[in-house]
Amino acid sequence: MAKSRTIYVCQNCGRTSPREMGRCPGCDEWNTMVEQVEAPEPSGMARRVAGERSEPKRLAEIEGDPWERWPIPMEEFSRVLGGGIVPGSLILIGGEPGIGKSTLLLQVVAMMADYTGPALYVSGEESARQIKMRAERLGITSDNLFLVTETNLHVILNHVEQLRPRVLVVDSIQTTYHDDLQSAPGNVSQVKQCASVFQQLAKESGIAVFLVGHVTKEGSIAGPRVLEHIVDTVLYLEGDAFHTFRLLRSVKNRFGATSEVGVFEMQGGGMIEVLNPSEAFLAERVINAPGSVIVVTMEGTRPLLAEVQALATTTSFANPRRTANGVDFNRLALVAAVLTRRAGIRLSEQDIFVNVIGGLKIDEPAADLAVALAIASSVKDRPMPADLAVVGEIGLSGEIRAVSQLPARMNEAAKLGFGRVLIPKTVRRGDPLPDIIDSIAVRSLDEALDVVFRGDH
Ligand code: TYD
Ligand code: MG
Numbered sequence: 001m002a003k004s005r006t007i008y009v010c011q012n013c014g015r016t017s018p019r020e021m022g023r024c025p026g027c028d029e030w031n032t033m034v035e036q037v038e039a040p041e042p043s044g045m046a047r048r049v050a051g052e053r054s055e056p057k058r059l060a061e062i063e064g065d066p067w068e069r070w071p072i073p074m075e076e077f078s079r080v081l082g083g084g085i086v087p088g089s090l091i092l093i094g095g096e097p098g099i100g101k102s103t104l105l106l107q108v109v110a111m112m113a114d115y116t117g118p119a120l121y122v123s124g125e126e127s128a129r130q131i132k133m134r135a136e137r138l139g140i141t142s143d144n145l146f147l148v149t150e151t152n153l154h155v156i157l158n159h160v161e162q163l164r165p166r167v168l169v170v171d172s173i174q175t176t177y178h179d180d181l182q183s184a185p186g187n188v189s190q191v192k193q194c195a196s197v198f199q200q201l202a203k204e205s206g207i208a209v210f211l212v213g214h215v216t217k218e219g220s221i222a223g224p225r226v227l228e229h230i231v232d233t234v235l236y237l238e239g240d241a242f243h244t245f246r247l248l249r250s251v252k253n254r255f256g257a258t259s260e261v262g263v264f265e266m267q268g269g270g271m272i273e274v275l276n277p278s279e280a281f282l283a284e285r286v287i288n289a290p291g292s293v294i295v296v297t298m299e300g301t302r303p304l305l306a307e308v309q310a311l312a313t314t315t316s317f318a319n320p321r322r323t324a325n326g327v328d329f330n331r332l333a334l335v336a337a338v339l340t341r342r343a344g345i346r347l348s349e350q351d352i353f354v355n356v357i358g359g360l361k362i363d364e365p366a367a368d369l370a371v372a373l374a375i376a377s378s379v380k381d382r383p384m385p386a387d388l389a390v391v392g393e394i395g396l397s398g399e400i401r402a403v404s405q406l407p408a409r410m411n412e413a414a415k416l417g418f419g420r421v422l423i424p425k426t427v428r429r430g431d432p433l434p435d436i437i438d439s440i441a442v443r444s445l446d447e448a449l450d451v452v453f454r455g456d457h
Pocket of ligand 1: 095098101104267270271
């Protein structure tokens with residue numbers, strides 16, 4: 001790889017200097033000079049790739065999916081990447097510590113190694129023995145999987161040179177450091193610089209590189225966020241410590257659709273794919289419990305049934321409490337206000353708790369109607385009909401607004417055995433509704449309450 005050199009760049013005026021300086025000679029600001037490694041000239045393969053790309057072609061002359069993909073024998077993971085791993089791509093997997101990033105990647109690369117050829121798992125956090133123990137727990141025996149504990153970037157590159165793996169995992173990017181930089185590992189410039197080197201490595205060699213990045217609860221300091229524009233694909237592994245479900249979400253993908261989601265369950269023997277998540281999320285549902293509503297939400301292109309629960313109790317405070325778990329707090333406040341003003345359900349003396357079962361987070365407004373009905377059902381202490389699923393956004397006038405991908409949502413509800421879906425009356429054009437399930441179309445929140453509680457509200 002070409003030689004690189006360290007320079008100092010002012011974050012204020014862009015002035016560069018070969019030496020470290022407290023004060024920028026350009027704009028006289030203090031502490032604005034940040035060290036950077038000057039990108040070396042692209043060599044070999046990288047230059048050729050750049051050369052090939054610069055010839056303009058007619059749209060029709062460009063092939064559809066020019067990317068070769070290595071299939072991953074794990075359907076949920078494969079879907080999130082857009083149908084397999086593109087050789088030479090740099091993939092970042094972010095998530096809170098302990099969520100299962102190392103476990104999932106170890107499982108995936110072990111599977112891939114048997115198929116693509118050698119895989120190298122570089123850990124800066126655990127010893128090879130620890131990883132071996134985890135591998136035993138996961139039942140991994142692959143002969144093509146190599147492990148090493150290393151944090152020095154150049155040593156890692158040497159290992160790669162010698163082993164010539166097809167897949168490389170760097171766990172984590174925050175523990176990896178570049179010799180030429182003075183700053184500590186995990187520092188913004190270290191993290192960025194190391195990631196750029198891995199990007200170059202991936203493009204030159206065709207190795208698929210996975211970077212693990214930790215996000216902290218307080219927001220990410222030198223975490224995956226600063227890397228999002230450097231890498232090709234960004235995946236986040238989400239979930240919470242109290243539940244076993246884990247969602248792998250793509251937020252950026254140069255080689256496929258974003259907002260795809262894969263669902264896993266963390267079990268004693270590692271991450272298990274959940275191929276029918278709706279069923280899993282509804283597994284513990286209690287039929288005819290007041291305050292429980294089934295919503296059909298979309299995770300990317302995938303419909304998912306989930307249970308929204310609400311509990312309203314008389315408050316003992318001057319300001320009643322609103323607690324939202326798994327739904328947006330501001331949406332909850334809006335829904336509660338509309339319920340009071342447009343449907344006459346008094347909530348000013350009620351504490352309201354809303355919870356989405358299974359640790360799922362729903363951030364789309366299409367869940368509004370479900371939240372509203374769950375609250376109403378709890379206030380009235382009357383259960384929703386057991387065969388009814390709900391979808392719809394609520395406007396400030398109490399109107400029920402159209403939602404995206406209604407047919408897909410209705411099909412999913414039908415698949416899970418629901419007999420009826422409560423939907424918005426206004427349907428987007430070009431959305432022919434499936435006839436395998438009955439739909440009840442409503443215009444307003446009032447109408448929805450009429451349907452559900454048979455006029456008695
Ligand atoms: P880990 O993959 O180390 O998380 P990360 O790399 O994101 O920090 O997972 C850590 C947790 O997962 C740990 O609390 C133990 C649990 N775990 C299981 O429940 N089952 C398993 O098979 C394994 C390997 C870990
Ligand atoms: Mg880990």
